[in-house]
Amino acid sequence: MSREGIQPVIFVIFGASGDLTRRKLIPAIYDLFKHKLLPEKFAVLGVSRSKLSDDDFRQKGLLANDLFDVSDEPKETVEAFAQLLFYQPIDTNEADDYAKVRERLEKLDADFATAGNFIFYLSTPPVLYDKIPKFLTAHGLNRAQGCIRRLVIEKPFGYDRESARSLNRSLTEFFPENEIYRIDHYLGKETVQNLLVTRFANSVFEPLWNRNYIHHVQITNAEPIGVGNRGGYYDQSGALRDMLQNHLMQIVAHVAMEPPISPSADAIRAEKIKLFQSLRPIEESEVAKSCIRGQYMASNMRGEMVKGYRDEEGVPGDSKTETFAAVKFHIDNWRWSGVPFYVRTGKRLPTKVTEVAITFNKPPHKIFRRECDYSLANNQLVMRIQPDEGLLLGFGMKVPGEGFNVKNVGMDFHYSDLAQEDVPEAYERLLLDCIKGDPTLYAHGESVEYSWQFVEPILNAWQNDDSIPVYGYPAGTWGPEVADAMIEPEELTWRNPCRMLTEDTSFCVL
Numbered sequence: 001m002s003r004e005g006i007q008p009v010i011f012v013i014f015g016a017s018g019d020l021t022r023r024k025l026i027p028a029i030y031d032l033f034k035h036k037l038l039p040e041k042f043a044v045l046g047v048s049r050s051k052l053s054d055d056d057f058r059q060k061g062l063l064a065n066d067l068f069d070v071s072d073e074p075k076e077t078v079e080a081f082a083q084l085l086f087y088q089p090i091d092t093n094e095a096d097d098y099a100k101v102r103e104r105l106e107k108l109d110a111d112f113a114t115a116g117n118f119i120f121y122l123s124t125p126p127v128l129y130d131k132i133p134k135f136l137t138a139h140g141l142n143r144a145q146g147c148i149r150r151l152v153i154e155k156p157f158g159y160d161r162e163s164a165r166s167l168n169r170s171l172t173e174f175f176p177e178n179e180i181y182r183i184d185h186y187l188g189k190e191t192v193q194n195l196l197v198t199r200f201a202n203s204v205f206e207p208l209w210n211r212n213y214i215h216h217v218q219i220t221n222a223e224p225i226g227v228g229n230r231g232g233y234y235d236q237s238g239a240l241r242d243m244l245q246n247h248l249m250q251i252v253a254h255v256a257m258e259p260p261i262s263p264s265a266d267a268i269r270a271e272k273i274k275l276f277q278s279l280r281p282i283e284e285s286e287v288a289k290s291c292i293r294g295q296y297m298a299s300n301m302r303g304e305m306v307k308g309y310r311d312e313e314g315v316p317g318d319s320k321t322e323t324f325a326a327v328k329f330h331i332d333n334w335r336w337s338g339v340p341f342y343v344r345t346g347k348r349l350p351t352k353v354t355e356v357a358i359t360f361n362k363p364p365h366k367i368f369r370r371e372c373d374y375s376l377a378n379n380q381l382v383m384r385i386q387p388d389e390g391l392l393l394g395f396g397m398k399v400p401g402e403g404f405n406v407k408n409v410g411m412d413f414h415y416s417d418l419a420q421e422d423v424p425e426a427y428e429r430l431l432l433d434c435i436k437g438d439p440t441l442y443a444h445g446e447s448v449e450y451s452w453q454f455v456e457p458i459l460n461a462w463q464n465d466d467s468i469p470v471y472g473y474p475a476g477t478w479g480p481e482v483a484d485a486m487i488e489p490e491e492l493t494w495r496n497p498c499r500m501l502t503e504d505t506s507f508c509v510l
């Protein structure tokens with residue numbers, strides 16, 4: 001990462017007293033500062049309802065941040081960074097109060113010589129997403145000749161297609177589309193970006209990347225944690241809205257889109273939109289067959305008794321919200337015709353892992369049929385998003401000795417083998433891109449709407465059709481058993497990954 005193309009700016013965080021600011025934003029901005037990647041003329045203005053002073057904000061966000069320990073960081077760097085943090089309390093629901101933001105920004109802009117460049121980051125409850133841009137506009141903060149005025153918006157981006165569309169409409173009334181940055185932190189992950197490099201910077205993979213050679217594609221996202229203290233939010237959302245509609249559909253797009261003509265934001269976004277347009281809609285009547293939902297139940301996980309979802313704080317005792325979702329779908333285009341995609345996500349699964357597994361077709365002519373079990377002879381390419389980031393290619397090899405006994409072995413690459421210093425955190429990369437004005441790794445409004453359009457029939461069926469079961473699964477397992485049978489033909493199933501990429505998945509340490 002470099003400072004190239006960077007301009008002075010004030011970074012304004014709405015919702016500055018919230019968790020995300022302490023957990024992700026301040027640590028990411030601090031790291032950029034430490035690595036001298038921020039503009040030389042730079043300041044942060046935190047805005048929210050809590051009545052804090054600049055000093056309180058510096059304490060809460062940095063010096064005594066319970067979610068980001070700076071005790072091992074160089075003291076002078078931490079102190080120098082603290083001097084760039086400022087805070088303005090306002091009632092974010094009150095249009096008039098934004099005059100205080102304007103005044104404060106004018107003052108900081110003069111002190112730090114930031115040339116009137118402001119980035120507004122909305123890390124607030126979604127009800128404020130259309131209010132804040134409107135109130136900023138009322139005070140002339142959304143536009144200024146020759147100045148950067150940018151809006152960054154956290155998920156959830158809408159609740160369904162209609163609300164996403166109406167949010168897009170209202171945001172573009174105040175900020176032009178190319179200045180709206182919809183953050184999806186998965187796009188900031190090196191390994192998600194590397195999906196494009198694996199495909200388009202090599203000549204071995206892409207010729208195989210189609211219906212002629214690929215049998216099916218699996219994407220697994222698993223987390224051992226439950227909903228914790230987010231029960232209130234999560235129960236309104238569920239696994240489909242929380243993970244699948246955004247993060248996992250972005251991964252699908254990277255795996256399945258056509259080669260863009262260049263790595264520019266416009267070229268990549270155009271291919272993603274085309275891909276989303278090619279998703280075969282799942283009719284509500286098919287949902288019971290193609291989609292499985294589940295909810296974790298109390299169980300013993302690694303020696304510790306954990307609560308069931310319905311006993312979590314903020315979750316109604318009769319909730320039907322899914323904490324596990326598995327969806328089978330098709331992409332109706334030339335490349336993917338007939339290739340099923342399977343995507344699953346869940347809380348309280350055995351381990352934390354996200355990966356893409358491409359399963360190739362079996363060899364067409366089975367000359368070793370006497371010695372080799374061809375039911376297991378599908379080559380598999382695993383692209384690990386996290387943890388133990390890397391690539392694993394599984395293939396058959398002759399067992400030394402007489403005859404032609406075949407054994408599955410793996411060729412692997414791990415990011416940890418790279419001599420280079422640390423892989424940047426997703427938020428660091430994304431914030432820096434936004435400061436530089438590069439929207440490549442941000443979601444476009446139109447693709448967000450298409451992705452909602454795809455998941456909407458599933459959401460509707462799950463909400464309206466009581467005959468579709470919510471399967472319980474004991475915490476610490478790979479979700480409802482019925483989900484195992486989704487993958488066809490019968491002898492194939494999910495790759496249940498372990499923490500380490502190359503561990504044998506039939507027996508592993510979680």
Ligand code: BG6
Pocket residue numbers: 223242243354
């Ligand atoms: C968030 C979801 O967007 O992503 C969380 O709201 C989830 O429920 C998190 O835990 C997962 O992110 P990561 O980067 O830890 O895989």
